Amino acid sequence: MDGVDMSVQVSVEPEKEPDFEYLDPASVRLFRSGRGWLMLEVGDDRCYIDVRVVRSFPLSDPGHYYGFLNAKDRVIGIIVDPSGLDPGSREIAEQELTRRYFTPIISRFIRMREEHGVVYSDVETNLGPREFVVKGMRDSILDLGDGRVLINDVEGNRYMVKDWHGLDSKSKKLLERVL
Amino acid sequence: MPGEDVVLVTRTDVSRDGAFGERFLFVTSRRVMVYTPGEDDPDVEIGLDQVKSVEAKHLVGQVVLEVETEDRRVEVLRASNSLSTRFSKIAKSLADASSSGERPVFFLDEDEEARLCPQCGKLLPEKGGFCPACLKKRKVLRRFWKYVRPHWTRFTLVVVVILLGMAVSLLPPLLVRELVDGVLLVKGSRDRLLLLIGALIGVHVTSSVLGIVRGRVAAWLSSRIIHEIRFDLYTAIQGLNLRRIDKTQTGALMSRLTRDTHRLNWVFADLGMMIVPSVLQLVGICFMLVLLNWRLAVLVLLPAPAIIFATVWLYRYLHILYHRVWQRESKMMAQAQDSISGIRVVKAFTQEPAEVRRFGERSHETYVMTAMADSTWATAFPLISFITMTSTFLVWYFGGLRVINDTLTLGTLMAFFTYLGMFYSPLQMLTRMTDHMNRAFTAAQRLFEITDADQEIYEDPNAMSLVDPAGGFSFENVHFGYLKDKPVIKGMDVEVRAGEMIGLVGRSGVGKTTMINLVCRFYDVDEGAIKIDGVDIRKIKLRDLRRNIGIVPQESFLFNGTIAENIAYSRPDSTRDEIIQAAIAANAHGFIMRFPDGYDTIVGERGSRVSGGEKQRIAIARAILHDPKILILDEATSLVDTQTEALIQEALAHLVKGRTTFAIAHRLSTLRNADKLLVIDDGKKAEFGTHDELLERKGVYYKLVEMQTKLSSIKAVDG
Numbered sequence: 001m002d003g004v005d006m007s008v009q010v011s012v013e014p015e016k017e018p019d020f021e022y023l024d025p026a027s028v029r030l031f032r033s034g035r036g037w038l039m040l041e042v043g044d045d046r047c048y049i050d051v052r053v054v055r056s057f058p059l060s061d062p063g064h065y066y067g068f069l070n071a072k073d074r075v076i077g078i079i080v081d082p083s084g085l086d087p088g089s090r091e092i093a094e095q096e097l098t099r100r101y102f103t104p105i106i107s108r109f110i111r112m113r114e115e116h117g118v119v120y121s122d123v124e125t126n127l128g129p130r131e132f133v134v135k136g137m138r139d140s141i142l143d144l145g146d147g148r149v150l151i152n153d154v155e156g157n158r159y160m161v162k163d164w165h166g167l168d169s170k171s172k173k174l175l176e177r178v179l
Numbered sequence: 180m181p182g183e184d185v186v187l188v189t190r191t192d193v194s195r196d197g198a199f200g201e202r203f204l205f206v207t208s209r210r211v212m213v214y215t216p217g218e219d220d221p222d223v224e225i226g227l228d229q230v231k232s233v234e235a236k237h238l239v240g241q242v243v244l245e246v247e248t249e250d251r252r253v254e255v256l257r258a259s260n261s262l263s264t265r266f267s268k269i270a271k272s273l274a275d276a277s278s279s280g281e282r283p284v285f286f287l288d289e290d291e292e293a294r295l296c297p298q299c300g301k302l303l304p305e306k307g308g309f310c311p312a313c314l315k316k317r318k319v320l321r322r323f324w325k326y327v328r329p330h331w332t333r334f335t336l337v338v339v340v341i342l343l344g345m346a347v348s349l350l351p352p353l354l355v356r357e358l359v360d361g362v363l364l365v366k367g368s369r370d371r372l373l374l375l376i377g378a379l380i381g382v383h384v385t386s387s388v389l390g391i392v393r394g395r396v397a398a399w400l401s402s403r404i405i406h407e408i409r410f411d412l413y414t415a416i417q418g419l420n421l422r423r424i425d426k427t428q429t430g431a432l433m434s435r436l437t438r439d440t441h442r443l444n445w446v447f448a449d450l451g452m453m454i455v456p457s458v459l460q461l462v463g464i465c466f467m468l469v470l471l472n473w474r475l476a477v478l479v480l481l482p483a484p485a486i487i488f489a490t491v492w493l494y495r496y497l498h499i500l501y502h503r504v505w506q507r508e509s510k511m512m513a514q515a516q517d518s519i520s521g522i523r524v525v526k527a528f529t530q531e532p533a534e535v536r537r538f539g540e541r542s543h544e545t546y547v548m549t550a551m552a553d554s555t556w557a558t559a560f561p562l563i564s565f566i567t568m569t570s571t572f573l574v575w576y577f578g579g580l581r582v583i584n585d586t587l588t589l590g591t592l593m594a595f596f597t598y599l600g601m602f603y604s605p606l607q608m609l610t611r612m613t614d615h616m617n618r619a620f621t622a623a624q625r626l627f628e629i630t631d632a633d634q635e636i637y638e639d640p641n642a643m644s645l646v647d648p649a650g651g652f653s654f655e656n657v658h659f660g661y662l663k664d665k666p667v668i669k670g671m672d673v674e675v676r677a678g679e680m681i682g683l684v685g686r687s688g689v690g691k692t693t694m695i696n697l698v699c700r701f702y703d704v705d706e707g708a709i710k711i712d713g714v715d716i717r718k719i720k721l722r723d724l725r726r727n728i729g730i731v732p733q734e735s736f737l738f739n740g741t742i743a744e745n746i747a748y749s750r751p752d753s754t755r756d757e758i759i760q761a762a763i764a765a766n767a768h769g770f771i772m773r774f775p776d777g778y779d780t781i782v783g784e785r786g787s788r789v790s791g792g793e794k795q796r797i798a799i800a801r802a803i804l805h806d807p808k809i810l811i812l813d814e815a816t817s818l819v820d821t822q823t824e825a826l827i828q829e830a831l832a833h834l835v836k837g838r839t840t841f842a843i844a845h846r847l848s849t850l851r852n853a854d855k856l857l858v859i860d861d862g863k864k865a866e867f868g869t870h871d872e873l874l875e876r877k878g879v880y881y882k883l884v885e886m887q888t889k890l891s892s893i894k895a896v897d898g
Contacts, residue, residue: 037252058239102197103240127197129199130199133302155259157240157259157260176503
């Protein structure tokens, strides 16, 4: 082995990636096992145990391109338009997505105070009231386009604002500084 | 239940239906339960003996505590990312307890305290950092004062000169009055005339001289202080926590260094040259006016409040406009910086038109905003001047009346006009200044944001020095992720003995480079510990730690200096011989000598003037000269021709001899030279042993070697 050694890139692949594909929603079925695991059936011949449902474009196109990952987080496939799923599967998919993506939507800023580049906020969201701290506004507040804004606080939580132009004037002024 | 006691009670911030709310987790010696407040029965109840596994799953924006029992999987509770560390720890403790059959033990308190401000109790933006809510504007001024204080003699001089200047400036109108009333109107003597004019000249000369002195001293003072602040800022940037640098663009940092420090100059120039003298002058003038004729003085001062109000309002508005201009400019420059430094990529993908268009859009936005701001300024200024004029008309009328009625001398009236002239322009300038000052304060804010809040990894004030370590280190149950929601290392346990070479093997992205970042303490582990000679690296002085670790990174970064300077980077006072020795050992001496400028060759920005293989060997020479006890090697994956490859391998062999080495290996030969191999999979240790041991096991490593052998039959094309 020493003599023929080449500087070839080696990598360890203990498991092959399952074949990725665009899945036809009509042939896909999502259901829960007795254990509470999520099961995915594709066509008549394939069944995956303990799958996850993820969004390929959670920020720019959350309603399309749902992805399915197997128990080892490898990609099984993508469904472009989930409306083609049967109602039961669709409901389970949406449930899983809601469970996975926890991004409260801010409806109102009750109070927003800035001290030396750190913003202390008190807000009302669709999931209840919340207080959080944002640091480094330029990097923690992202413009997603169409008036939507994503805010990352210092503890790694995320919040979304659907239309920042519609906020109260004080909050608007503050957001204007970085958007 | 009898014989059962409560081990832990903690709350989570997400309720049963997934909204923000409270729920309580109770862990007793026998069960795990979750209660919603106000309800008698638990939402979840699981006996500890039923628990097969426990995991805190990091989803997007939250963490889920899940338990697997014999026959089902149960979601125990959910929590926002604020509590993710706590629940990760809880999961680990529960998992340990269920596998050992003993009581669960929890270690939760240490981390929590450093996160809250001791004074106001608010969440600190940075653990152990300062609390912005408690920081007052006064403190910002105090910060400035700290910079001024060492130069107090010059500062005092400026103050004295300003006071004198003010006193002197109040004299001319009085002289004018005397001139008019005492000489011109009474057709007085020529000598008297000359005397008064001489006095006027004298006053003006003195004024000018004082002004020059003040100007020069203030100029020196302000430049000096700006230099000191700028220096501190740069030092702070160098000390920045890598997590923050990852998030901030270089352009933004550069802008702080240049524009914001420049803005600060205004604070001193304006304060020293304009604000303080103006304020004093205004006070003096008011005094004189009242002294001369208080009724008229009232008239003069009447429009003042209106003017102040209008000016303040106007400048506040302008401030917002100019801030937007600044913001757009920043964006524009950031895009320019990005696309110009990545120009090779832009050209390779023929995206020049797109980049030009993008820049055009940003530049356009900037121009629109600038035009708006500047034209508002252009409109406002004359308007304000007009309001000021009303004062003059009032004085003409009422003053004139009084002169006609002989209740006021002409000279006094003229003095009045002179004072008037001296009054309103400083007033306007003053109101304008408050806004200017605000902007300077914002700039100061941005600077202090960096110098204060973002320092390096939280360094324990009681950190120990590291003297002559043996060089062995270990990972103990290390968990880490760059992002909260995506852990990369999920429980790594490995021990490296002094002098051993460990080869790291694994898929890309599995965590090899991350482990290296953690050993160097570029980031702190989320859980667990890394120890050197048995001591947690967080308890060691950062400088000492890094000095004893040498890195040869995957992508060798060379600074724009000479080859010699780059090799001697860690030890700038190395002798030329030492540099040459290091280069020889790294097989770099040969090609260096072939350069026309030899060791004095400039390597170009980012080392662009040397080839990949040459860069690697210079980096190896750098590490050899550094001579660290612990060596971290992140093998470059770029392919070079066979000959160069052999040279690099030899250089590496020289480098690792006798050093504790942690190497991410791609070359099989490096792996063969290693004492032990660590195969990483899914953020954990999958296999660990010598080359032969692992081959025998016929596991992951074995497959890899087999594949490599098969691939070896494909020979390289050149060399």
